[in-house]
Amino acid sequence: MERNWMRALLPAIFLVAFATGCCRLPVYTPAFWNDGGTVQFNNNCYNYGNNKRTDTFAQPGEASGIILTQAQMQCNPVKNAAIADGLIPLPASGQCPKDSLGEECKVALVVDPGTDYHWYRRDQNGMWTHKPGGGRATNLDNSLNPISNPETANRCGGWLCYTDFCGYMCSCSSDVEGQGHEKIK
């Protein structure tokens, strides 16, 4: 009797396990990141872009042993480090991979050459949001305008200017905040 129950539940268990492991578009949920404490100060733009809380101020490539130097804060080195983490460059179709269960999240990389990098992510509503380092997650750019296009967003201020737009990539995110599936560290 007990075995029959187990057998009946198996497909459901597999389905739940499979569905929770697949890629979904994130929902803008700033309260998760903006706690004014551990989450906010230990998760940066790369954590937010990949929608993955690690509390380590994650760095592109670090999970694969790549350590970016300050001089490597340029488009290609940061992009390649992100590829090592599992992100993929946006296909020529302009669409991130999708299947019947969900799709990968579009993220955008910009750099202040030789100084720093920054990531944006595209949420379920089609708008872009970001988390500037240990600051708060926001849907506004440096001119306090909502971000419909990271290429034209104001990315300068406070002694930094992320002048170089490096392009788009795809990340296996989640609709549960902080639970993205890329291997970042």
Add this chain to the structure above:
Amino acid sequence: MCISRKRLPWVLAFAVLITAALCPSYGTAQPEKEGLKVTVLLFSGRPDPVYRLAGSEMLDRVKRSLDAAKEQTSFDKPTVIPATLGYKGILVDNDAGLPGIPVRFAVYRGAIEVRGEKTKFLSDEGGTLESFLLNQAIAKGAIDEKMARRIKEGTYSK
């Protein structure tokens, strides 16, 4: 009870393993924290500049600034830290538990946010405390020359 010479190294190794397992700090004694941990909230991706502010003269200066700061009862934001790219203020952690200094406070553009059971906001008149902490970051080399030049020249300051 007698332990043979052959077995002695094994017994000792076992004893060390047991000690390490039972005592988490075994072999990893942390040096005592000195002064305050100061983080300049500057970058988005790479780690922010961090330094320690120590010495009675330096710490007295911080204490005096905090004691002299008047409370801002009309501060209308949840925090002094802005949600923008670039410089976002300075975060100070009193992780050494120094008396007379809050456990954590942040300072940005004339305002000080003191974290505690109840968050309160103070005035940093003329940005004195913020300038002092920022200049210390430059003097101690926590902020690299390129960034120090930008700060000095006001590059991308708007």
